[in-house]
Amino acid sequence: MNWDDTPEQAAFREEVRAFVRDRFPPSYGPDTEAEQSLEPEDVLGYTWPADRSGPDPVRREGARAWAAALAERGWIAPHWPVEYGGAGLSPMEEFILLEELMRARVPTVNGIGAFLLGPTLLVHGTREQKAEHLPPIARGERTWAQGFSEPGAGSDLAALRTRAVRDGDGYVIDGQKVWTSLGQYADWLFVLVRTDPDAEPRHRGITFLLVDAATPGVTVQPIVDLRGDTPFCEVFFEGVRVPESCRVGEENRGWYVAMTALGFERAGIGATIKYEQALNDLVAYVRSPEGRARTRTDRGASFRREIARRHTEIRVLANLARYTVSRQAAGAEPGFEASVNQLFGAELHQRLARTGAKAFGRSGALWERAGAPLNGTFTHMRRDAVAATFLGGAAEIQRNVIATRGLRLPRS
Known part of the structure; x- marks a missing residue:
């Protein structure tokens, strides 16, 4: 299969590169x-939802200016x-746009709202839901969490x-969600709730519901991870009232809406570019004079094979x-192939993080970035990688999806 750009795609790629050069706030x-x-489409040094509402006025204004520039197009x-x-x-044009933003190491905007909820509403949402929720996402004015x-x-x-x-013309929600990525920065949440406890x-x-995070009864508490960071949170719902107009799809049929959303979650290019850049940075470093002095001297042919x-x-x-x-270009929604992508990625x-650890030997244990090889990138990547095989769906779940939906194997 030939993945080379057509002339039109190559011209669009150049257009994106020029846009980033001209419009990204210095x-x-x-x-x-x-x-x-930990989001696949976020790049090192940026967390756009946090930057847009953070205490640093320079980063805050930069994040908003970048969103405005993207929204114009x-x-x-x-x-x-x-x-x-x-x-x-x-x-394919969307693919090229995201690929070039990632290669330029500039942040995408409104990831969960734009890449998960939006496509799901386009498939399952009412005309009123699309009109209310999609334009604010596309302007970078409303952020979402899952x-x-x-x-x-x-x-x-x-x-x-x-x-x-x-309860009348709506629902009352009680319960708890956990590991909600960037939920402390979200304006709205899309949640799964049980509306029929006896269903088999x-x-x-x-059922799939949309919830304004400012609704009385919603409490958000950030969770500190093993790096000391807070990339996710837990959310508590106590008597939270949501109108029926915030239900996506039919009552008791939200599972199928959620499967659409998860298919879009597992289908991105972002992780590929990040891994490619990390490996290229590692190779460049070990070849440099500093790298030759600070990395293991017994790498030899086995290490070169591992890099290969x-x-x-x-x-x-x-x-x-x-x-x-x-497949999307041919009109199909993401299917089991997206689970293959998620699992393999x-x-x-984890394998890439271990390769970096081998290259740096004892220096790979240095946590403080100042003075560490490659600014401690692979030390921190190794901590990040602990969660890789259960974020976005555990490896066992992905294998079940591949087996039952892809290979048509029996469930038991």
Whole structure:
């Protein structure tokens, strides 16, 4: 299969590169002390939802100026229809745009709202829901977080216990969500709730609701991870009233809406570019005079073979992402192929982190960035990688999806 750009795609790629050169705010530089966000489309030194509302006025204004520049072109949500603030780009043009933003190491904007909720509303939302929620996302004015996982019901999403009880023309929600990525910065949440506790099988009693984070009864508490950072939070719902107009899809059929959202979550190119850049940085460093002095001297042929394997695996991941987007270009929604992408990428993340640790030997244990090889990038990557095989769906769940939906194997 030929993945080379067509002349039109090559011209669009150059257009994106020129746009970044001309419009990215020079004052909005990366925070070299910040931890890497765990979201696939975020780049080192930037967490756009936090930057746009943070205490630093320079970063805050830079984040908002960058969002405004992207919004002018419809490039916050490039694949959406123009009527909702998108640019109407083809799936491949969107792929090229995201690829070039990642290669330029500048942040994307409104990731969860633009890449998960928005496409889901375009498939399942009412005309009124699209008109209310999509334009603010496309302008960078409203951020979203995903409220799916719960204590005791993370990978087994059908076991969720957060309840929503009918009350007049709406619902009253009680329960708890956990590991909600960047939820402390979100204006709105999209959540799964149980509306039929007696449904069998369990996933048939789940409903998909949109919740304003400012609604009385919503409490958000950041969670500190093993790096000392707070990339996610837990959210408590106590008597939270939500109107019926905030339900997406039918009552008790929210599982199928959620599967659409998760398909879009697992289909991105962002991780591929980050791994490619990390490996290239590692190779350049070990070849440099400083690198030759500070990395292990017994690497030899075995280490070179390991670097070659990582390079090959990154190209495989890139082709998986391109295959997924080619299906979208043909009119198909992301399917089990997106789970292959997610699983392979998560395990590659861990292998790449271990490769870096081997290169640096004892220096790979240096946590403080100042004075550490490559600014401690691979030390921090190794900590990040601990969660890779259960973020966005545990490896076991991904294998089940691949087996049952892809290979058509029996469930038992």
